[in-house]
Amino acid sequence: MKSNFLLLVFLFFLLFASCSKYLAEKSSSQLVIPQSLSDLQALMDFTSSTDASDPSALAISSDEYYLSDNDFSALSSDYDKRKYEWDSSNLFEPATGDWYNCYKLVYIANTVISDIGNIKEEPGNSADWENVAGQAYFYRGKSFYNIASIWCKSFDSSTMKTDLGIPLRLNPDFNTPSVRSTLGETYKQLLTDLKQSAVYLPVTPIHPMRPSKGASYGMLARIYLFMRDYPDALKYADSALAINNNLIDMNTLDSSKAYPIPQFNTETIYYSSISIPAILNISRAKIDTAIYNLFESGDLRKELFFRRNADGTFGFRGNYTASLSLFGGIPVDEMLLIHSEATLRLGNISDALADLNRLLKSRWKSSVPYSSITSTDSKTILSKILLERRKELLMRGLWWQDVKRLNKEGYNISLHRLHMGQTIILQPDAKQFVLPIPEDIIQLTGMQQND
């Protein structure tokens, strides 16, 4: 009996001897300290943080749609109502929303960029390594741009050293205080990130939700256009189109479907979406009849883009998401329009017209003869292109940015709403074109508010 007992004691000590291994065991199978490329990739494949992070503020603030007074009153979010009314404070609910989502994506990118530095790039992993790094740079650059588009003035090289930029968070350490950079620094950083991503990313991604070279080029083209840097806009639109130049022939679409344009369609170079708040729901947001009337009768989009409500109003259903969500990714149509405009502004009228006609033809009913736009007046063509931007890129959160850049060029576009029996006008020089940073962020960081 006694010897048995001693044996037990001995066994117990034996168990104890492997103590360090015992304490090093993983406490959950799914819990991991991110170390490998696949861990970092998995963080960026969690689509709820990467896909749906496109901001909605500019779509809400835009005057492409309107609400009936009843629908406005019935809305529950005071914050979105204030965005709609172009108020100048309390536009963002504390601790959530666009600021939160955009910077969350920045954090994922920063973690990947910081951790991938510990992984050696070798011939065996080079493709994966560059793909992962490229995605991170893309997400950071894209988020920085999205943030700047809401909370900063339109880029202007003459004032970029004094205009306020955004806080450029470049590492995952949350103890680093957030400080606003200048607009020049902001654009320098986001362009650098996106250009870096273009170097690393593959031409063909496994899925359009994964960033690719085309996505980087497309994003750069979009940004350079809004920066009014037309040579660069042309260069990157050209690169993007070199990878994907497909257009949907809208004659092939079935207008009886609730959302006729399919998801992940052939024009989608890169897919991301704007998850929309109640205010933009198709049951409330009505497209201005003036915009609807811009579409000619031979234009397929007149039917495919709009849902005719019982009361004669129109809702927008032309989303490349095939759902209520608005599209925020990089499509061929936008690239073509950028290409067209930039070409034109650089003096190449015929190429500009070719782009424009190619796009429009794909939107034109095959039963109705399409008459190509022909003109030799670049001003006329430019206005055609800009009109087409308004129509083709409707409800993609881009109109607000077009207004901001075009007003820099003296277009003097003001925004209008008929609201509660009154017309409210946002004048071209209104400070509300730069949205106020969430008040709680100002309190937490002490950074400077937009004025």
Place this chain on the structure above:
Amino acid sequence: MFTIVVTVLISTTLSGQQMNQSNISLNVSNAPIDEVFSIIEKQTGCRFIYDGDILKKANKVNISVSDRPLNTVLQLLFSEEPFPYTLKKDMIIIGGSNASGTLIQQRKIKGVVLDKDDHSLIAGATIMLNGQIRAITNTYGEFDIAIYKQDSILTISSVGFETYKINMNALKSSDIQIFLDRKPATLDSVEVVSNGYMVIPKERSTGSFDFISQNLFQHQSGMDILSRLESIASGVVVDKATSTGGLMIRGLSTINGPKDPLIVVDNFPYDGDIANINPNDVESITILKDAAAASIWGAKAGNGVIVITTKKGKFNEAPKVSFNSFLQTSAEPDLSYIKQINTSDFIDVEKYLFNNGFYNSNINSPGVPVISPVVELLQKQKMGQISETEANNEIDALRGLDVRNQFEKYMYRRSFNQQYALSFQGGTDKLNWITSIGVDKQIGNLNEINNRNNIHFNVNYKPLQNLEIGACIYYTEYKTSTGRPGYGGVMTNNFQTMPYAQFTDRNGNPSPLYKQYAQGYKDTAGNGKLLDWNYYPLEDYKHNYGNNEVLDNTISLNIKYKLPIGVSASLLYQHERQKTDNKQLYDSQSYYARNLVNYYTQVNGNGSLSYPIPVGGILDHNTISMLSNDIRFQVNYDKNWHSSSLNLLTGYELRRQGTDNYRNRYYGYQTDIATVGNVNYTGSYPDYIDGNSVQVPMLDNINFSQTNFISYFANGAFTFLKKYVVSFSARRDASNLFGLNTNDEWNPFWSLGTTWKLSDEKFYHIGFLPYLNVKATYGYSGNIDPSMSAVTTIFYLPNNTFYNVPAARFDNIYNPDLRWETSRMTNFSVEFKTKNNVLNGTIEYYRKEGKDLFGYAPLDYTTGVGTSILKNAADMKGSGWDIRLIATPINQTLKWTITGNISNYQDKVTQNYLRDLDGYNYVAKDGNTLFGVPGNAVIGIYAYKWGGLDPDNGDPVGYLNGEKSKDYATITTSGTSVYDLKYYGSAQPTWFGSVINNFQYKRWELEWSILFKFGYYFHRSSINYYKLFNQWIGNSDFSKRWQKPGDEKTTDVPSMVYPEPQARSDFYAGSEALVDKGDHIRLKYVNLLYRLPLKKKRFIDFYINGADLGIIWKANHNGIDPDYNLGLFSVKPAPTYTFGIRFNY
């Protein structure tokens, strides 16, 4: 106890030997003979037996002898007396039949000694006659003695019990049963307390223990253990007022860490669900309250420890059978307690909103969200489909309805619980055993079913003098299934049910309730090709049921070997496996399954249908299997000197617990043939209703987790002169949890304590307090939160649904400064007992300081890691009194005992490193937020300052920068700092406790417990127009709203306006106008017991118990029971009545 018995045995043996040899010295003159008898009795230990009358003839004695043998002295003595004597063994019989014919009246008495509480037999009790030990009870509690007429007082005593005296003249029977009262637990000098590592005599303990005996514990009935503690234990409060509350021992020790006390069953922390344990298997519960008591549990003991000791057999114990059974029932709850808006008011609100066009976007939405029957009628009227009169008639017919009646009629019913527990136990000198079987069947108010079966087996074997081996098996089978939906459980979508909803049509047949989509749409969708899209509340629960089955096996072994030098070594091992199998089935008839199938139905070009979600039921299956292994090696050293002792204990343990979790969803499940369908998770489909691109929900998941602990511990006590005790305790823990820096992996916790038995000092002369003991302890315990981390970790999720690759999210963020929380506690206590034990009690004062408490510090979310981060954010201080008093004002045939537990607890935040001072974080909206302002209670009640109602329009008025303001958006966000709020005080009771009155009269026992909670505040809910409009949640305060100028003088309820800014509702919900005092007194239970004695020492107890009998007094005037105030839908349970039988023999 053992030592005492041995001593007594030895001394009786000695007295027998002395008899033959002892010599006598006597020197008396003219003394009464009985005086001389007693001197001789004292010197020899022998006894004189005689008839009292005989001595009347006796002469006075004159005798002087020195050191003479007994025989000689007796001859000398009786030579002068008129009666003879006989010497038999140690008895000197005077008179005697052969001498005078006056036969000595001798009676044989057979007796049995039992424990009054549980009727267990008491072995080793001492039976004394007139101060002389005559017998010791055997293992069956029995004794036989012969008594003689002059023996007048029979005294029965046993360690741990009150001494019992009987006047023999009053004794008629020769077969007697004697019931001994246990000595009061708190002060019993031999009472032992267990901390899970050892059993310590209470006398030697320095820490704060609360011991709950089985007797007190079993005065409440039910399936669970912990809920009984609040009304009987000291310093324990169940916080029902805050959503984060629960059972707390001595208040909070943490702000955001885990708040549950550690639960130890026998030797090891219980990893299973505590509901597995049958209360009938509980022998006693010890609550460890201070650092000295709890620090041996180290990092897990910060919130206190509850040690549950299960029943064990005893060596040398007669076989015993116990049985307990009860039937318990409670009526359906009173739904009128719910402050639901008046139906007619609700309809008026709907009309008002309709006229404002509030429903237009829903009516026109392609998503066809549900609209209520009233709105549907109004719309029909607007479209000219029905006339105004028709519409009004139909609407007015709804005004008298109340959905609460529907719930009362169709959903709730009387609950029935049955419990049966049977146990056998016994023991010889080498082996003891207990085995028990428990069966519980519970059918709740909503027909939900809880069935539990327990089997418990425990055996201890002593193969050798120094070796003891024990084994225990505890098997539990616990099945629960869901029943009908309760109030709040029938939803129309994200909305509450409208107050006029009906579950049947006029003929009493189940009728559809408008749910999720517009009824008009459902009626026509698919032209009959789709599955029925209606929701029938009275049918649906039959097709929508959850079953949960828990199997738990706990096996433990222990081996203890004693070495002669005072050292004993023990090895303990426990293996627990708990398997939980949860099935939620939505069968093909359930709304849930029909709705999903319909929603995903695809119409093909040729009009045929295809089903991405196959037609059939949906089964969610989740199995969790938990395996834990604990092994502990422990060495004890005990050394006793004349009046001092040293007791040391040290050891270490390994603990390994793993959980495997599998979750699966099966679509297209056919119940009868158990087949499942196929789905494509990565495909996107346009939904049937408005063509949005959607994917089939994927719920499959697998997760394995493993926690390992290594701990070292030591504990010691030195007792000096039986008056002074010094103790210490220390422990270090290490674990494999992520993020504990190497330094923190080994985290020491320690304590010191001392006891001084003041009443044993020579200078102590307080006559009315014969017992006085003071104690003091100091020490640390900790709180470990497994989720804290000092490295960045990510968590893998099921594959990305679009392109089927692994996806992960951040789980913890690199947080290098994170440290473990520590809790430092100082405890002082005084134990006292007045003369005759009329009053005894314990008064304890403690202070505790929590350092480095976890807090979610608001974070600049520009950082991207969220809006708050776990930090060691605050320090707190708490202090309080725990007073337990037991008074016995009457102790005759009627015995009246009052037990009072009075606790005071106050805490405050001393440091708060959170820089966020925004007021809205502190104001309760729906629950209570845990935040601290230095100087205020850790969980405090804060409210927006209230400026009354605007006399012109009934708007609520608040304050902004000290000025009256109606800028609600700013007041409820950045405009109000925490210092602008009104602070009321603690959200938790600062004074609480219970008073238990117990009356015993002959065979009857009556006991009731009154619970009180004082000194705290709560936010009550009122009408929230935002929720009324958007979620159909209406409060009856609506009828008190401001409607015309002048109303502001009589009401605080704001007017209804449209549109209602959410901030206006938020402001009122968080304002001073809705803060009430929580103070209340409630009758917790009443217990009446009748003890029926049967022949052959058997008894049956019959008992009736009433529990949750309601509030006796409350401070608030709004009809709110503060314990049932979590939102509008808190249903208050009806009283529970129990009828039971218990017997032991």
